[in-house]
Amino acid sequence: MTLSTSSSFVSIDSNSDVDSPILTKSSKPLATTANENGATVPSKPSDSKIRKSSFSHRHEWPNGKRPKGFRTQEGKEAAEKAKAYKTSVSIPHLSAPCNTYEGVLKHAILGAIRSGGVTYGLKALVNLCLGMLKLMRGKGSFAQIFKDSFFGVDAIRFGSFFGAFSFLWKFVNNGLRLYRGKDDRLNGAIAGAIAGLSILIESHERRVTFAQTMLIRAGQGVYNAGKHRGVFSFRHGDALLFALACGQVMYAYTIQPQSIPPEYLKFMVNTARVPTEALAFNRLRVRGFPLDLHEVTDMVKRYKATPKALETVAELTEFAKIVPCAVIHPHVDSCRMNNFVRFWEVTRGILPVYATLNFVPLLVLRAKKLMADPVNVLSRVSFNTIRSSVFLAVFVVVYQSQICGHRNLVKYGWLNSNSKYFYWFFGFICSGTSIMVEQESRRAELAMYVLPKAAESLYKILYQKNWVKGVKHWDVMMFSVAMSLIMSFYQQEEQVLSPFVTKLIYHILGKH
Template identity: 60%
Template sequence: MADHISSPVEPSPATPDETTPVTAQSLSSASSSQTITNDSTPTKPTTKSTHRSRKQQREDEKASWVNGKRPKGYLTPEGREAAEKCKNYKSGVSIPYLTHSCKTYEGVLKHAIFGAIRSFGVSYGAKALVNLCLGMLKVMKGKGSFLTNAKDAFTGVDALRFGSFFGMFSFLWKLVNNGLTLYRGTDDRINGAIAGAIAGLALFIEAPERRVTFAQQMFIRSMQGVYNAGKYRGQFSFRHGDAFLFAIGSAQVMYAYTMHPDTIPKEFFQFMVKTARVPAEALAMNRARVRGFPLDLKQVRAMVDRFNPTALTLETVANMSETVDALPCAGLHPWVDSCRETSIDRFVGVIKTIFPVYATLNFVPLVVLRMKRLLKDPVNVLSKTTFNTFRSSAFLAVFVAYYQTQICTHRNLLNAGWKLGNSKYLYWLFGLGSAIPAIMIEQESRRAELAFYVIPKAADSLYRILYRKNWVKGSFYQREEQVLSPFVTKMIYHILGKN
């Protein structure tokens, strides 16, 4: 993180006006105005001199403003720091031969074209390198060859679409924004809003299954902007609000993972099953018991037999009742008896599995986007990136291990005679309890990113669950078109047609 920018200094003692001659009398007056009281405390400057000092300070600050305009969010120290970081970053990313004057429409077009080329190159290169590194992990496990992996990474549709999306977005945004500025003679928010809306059409380049993800992220980023605008203006602020959002979102995601897996993306659910190392069949059996259905003991035995069960596991399954309160630990980790050992194994296993992934996600952007910084101070940058990679891996490992610990503790208390039941809402609380300590391990600057990754999935899952229970309604055009105005219905019908 960049060093924090200190807040403006306190007003200095008043100085004579530039138009006032400096005489012995004026110097004597200035000296006498700073007399010391009996308790050795300087007297407070006069209101007039304080006003002059603060006015001069504001004039000094204005010298660093862009185009004489005060940066947005300048009312708080956080706002000043953010504005300063943004100004410094923008001043360091301009590429002369890709930047053209936008004083003519021809210049606007050239600027948009070269900007699109740069955006395509950066995004395509970053995506291809990430795919290459992730593919190498499979090659190291004996799945595929290096040449095939490299070909798929650099010539596959995934990287080309990703780069084309950002290239087209950049082209449309620069073309419309600068074109409107030139046409209207002013650069304001209206230009940016129109340009952003039109540039969003570039989303059609992406695969249909990924458009929802992009749309969700863009929406939640816009909400982040609204929150930061109020925060930097001193209107409101919530300490650890990002951690709170992550915890709430994670609770809903873990509830969906255990009780409603069809409400989260299939690939995401498979990742969770692989990371948690709990058999998918065990999750299904536990869902059945939560909803009051008896267990099929033959299916339970067939499941544990596939995982090299221990003698205690086989004994537990043999003596198990089909109406047991909850699927016991023997069905969740049949290959080991100790719950403590299971939690430790989860922690170590997640570290080993996820560290290469986080290393790829941390080091590839470093090489692609921050090469100058890397070359300037390689030791510090590499050591910090490596530490952050371990930190992120530990965050996920703690989350998984602590969730498993809570599940096993619940089962052990049931075996001890505690009347806790097996409510489906316990799994929501377990998710909340796992997320809170885990997110505090992650660096503060990344907590918001993790929250914004989880919240859309949690919101989508919650909506699907509520819709299934008929607590919310779906598309009006699809189900209740009569509630829409005739004009809206006709417009949608002529543009989209029937579903």
Template identity: 30%
Template sequence: MSISASAAGQDSSHPQAPRAGVPRNPSFIQFTPKRAMASFENLVALANYEERLREARKIVWRDRGEKPVELHDLWECAEHAGRGGMRAGGLAFAIRAGVNLILLLTRIKRIPAKHRLALIRHAAFGEDSFRFATMLGSFVAIYKFVLNALPILLSPPSTSPTLPHHSPAHPRSSFHVTGPSESPFHEEEEDDLEMQPRRRPTRQARLSTSAQAHQVWVHKRTRRWYSVLAGSAAGAIAVCFEKKSRRVAIAQQMFVRGLQGSFNAFSEKHGVSIPHGDVLVFGLCCGQIMYAWLVRPETLDRGYDIWISTASKCLPETVAVARDFVQRGVFNVQDMQKLIARPDTTPANRATLLARIAQATAPPPAQSFGPGFVPCAALHPWNDSHVLTQVERFVDVFRWMLPIYGALHVIPMLLFRRKRVMRDPVNMLLRAGWGTARSSAFLGMFVFIYQSMFCVKHNLWDFLTDLRTSPSTSLLAYLARLLPQRVIDALIVKKSFYALGILTGLSLFVEEKKRREELAMYVMPKALESAWLMARGRGWVGRTGQWGEVLLTAVGMGMVMSTYQNDPQHLSGLVRRILYQFVGPN
């Protein structure tokens, strides 16, 4: 008993420490510290701020993969269209004002100080900015309202949620059920389905969830003519807010982009493939442009005419002599005298030009302006060699375009691919440098081909004509006499400049493949405008009056928006991204 009592006393006087592995629950109430509560409130405020920031960012930049909006009545359509139009108008105003300010800042040092503030105010808040904003804002608002209202006013064409090009046929069956016709103007009943041998489906690109939702919306709720009507109506009304001088350029670009998307969709649907079609289109357009540059320069835009003359590296007097020869068969003696007076004109070329002037200034019975083309002595008076002249011009054009194309390749890379540039700067800069060199070489090769063939065809005419009239008994002279004179004269007729322009299309092979189609789309509006003016001058087409630009814009925007709403992959990436930012899915 004493031992146990003493042991108990020891236990009571020296309590054992609790084991480390056994947790002990506190017997008091815990309170969250004020710092923790403040941190939690800060996190909530930060989350709300980031959410508001994302919502504000959507006003300026539309995130990729935005899903289409489901609308159920006309009031919702009007509200949706109004918000979209206001957003597009504000964005367009900011873009136009920003571009005007940037262009003004490039020349503001040459402007007197007392006029600078007024010009800055006009650049930011001038008529051009408001017109541009009204045009795009009205287009988006009208397009959104018409596109979303038509499925509500009219019965939807189909209620099937099946995506396009996805057949629900049984995988073991050798036949599949062909769905209704995809024509936007005809609707077939399910009873008309027919059994056809199963074909191997065309390979389709994988779409994201949001992209599939957009495809389902288009397939379920809209027909193709909905987007055609909406785009045509919106384009015709919106273009009227721009200045009349700018409507032609807008109408041309929209019409060409519509043709591009429609042809791409048609070629994929029917299996039509033209090898190097972009090069062919570029060559045909350049044929029209280069013909108009010498024969009918009034059918080209004045700024574009001046740019071609500058890029050709030809002297202004040379261009004037060439146009006089082609249009009237004579030349201005003063232009020839200016070429002779140049200090770098070679003695041989000076003698040739003096002989032509002597013939042109002779008395009427002996007066002659010579063959109806500009002599090579006037084309490159500083050099007697044709080959060295063309190589020199290639280098001059290459150096002239190098900084311009350098900016076009480097600036977008720094703006839109910053992460890739930071991750691999050397490789990205090398790619930009290689692209700049190819683009500069493309234009240099364009000038090289045109002017080389210009000299070749004229020298060939001289050579064949001399052989026909020479008393030589050589084989070449005999063959030249067999050729009719009209065949030889085909080398110097006006239509020969079409052939020269078409040959310049070969220069497009120097450019990167993904840029060829864009270059073809750049020259097509200018070629079509020139061809239209020539046809109208000959009475082949009638005048469209003051509504010609509006009609062309309506047709072009109908094609563009039909392709964008149903087959957006057939539009160029630039057009598709711009339309997505302004219009959105619907």
């Protein structure tokens, strides 16, 4: 169960010798079609043909070795899309000529002011919108929410971090370019590593989150760089990665909740709407401990248990094989009806959150595009908001269906086990199926969002078992390493980064 918080390129000429596959004598001519004037033009290959041909040129490489500068068709298209985005979007950035070291310093200061101001305002606005949702539920006052949003430590620290990162990256990057007389990956890598030290401004919890997220993004860039060069590729790899990560996250949610960040666990509990006591009772039985029947009875009564649920609980023993469905959803007898109710509740509950996350960046970062074509932009964003909400509801319902199905199999004697590994498998299945509801372009973003949570959970569990050892200040080191990779890609080959990352960096930091 996840919540997503969902570019100047080097021009690449698709007709150049550098970027085109080296043809052999056996190469076939391109297929042609007739245009509206009757002339024959090369046919555009379909997506399936492009994917199929990702490795088909290998036999055409001299001695089986990839030519220098070779890019697959997918890599070329990614570069062209990135280039088109930069040329079509005009974003005002505070800048100064970097012909002297004084100019470099002035440029870095102006960039820091803009980056810090934009991120501070965006964070404060998001906090305000989320606070208004609490206000609608009768929690807090508007004055306090406004004060916390715009004058609280959270937004100020967030803006200061991005401002410091922008200053260090621009100052070191442009300084090295002026000193070395080169504008290459090395400048971006060194500047990114040094700018990564700005993470020290954030709290320890945020440092861990940023380090994990950016390390995953850097790995994604390395994978895409290899894929665009025809070195390797994996169909539906984003969906598989999401399923593997969610298997770990749902296992942790059910069996090892202490390994999940508290705020994320709170979100999962509120979204799934399964009583935390029921999860605790299930953990006791998975580990072989007896149930306290009085606590079970009191819990189901607090959740407005039906007469049938009370009767089921009354028949429980301390060493019951499995915690029954009557404890998991005591207010509804039918598992099928419970899933219908939960689907509606999850969709209705998460819709305002997704609307905030989708519409606030639209108003702040894409206002010009919104004004140019409001109907199409608003309809597309609205549809994507509903689609994402339905995706999360399907995720919850499929997972709950497997939980109830497992209990029914035990109840009727078809299964006699309540292994903890079932819950990892259930998470893998529900995420692998529900991710297909989301648009394909967002699946990688969802995988990148949930993967750090899964990695943190796995690390904590292994650390708890003394299978791994802690490393002091690893979060700062990992963030610097990750930003070194990311900014080196952004310097010369930013199309290998996800569109979300490249657009975010471009909107906040600018070109250099």
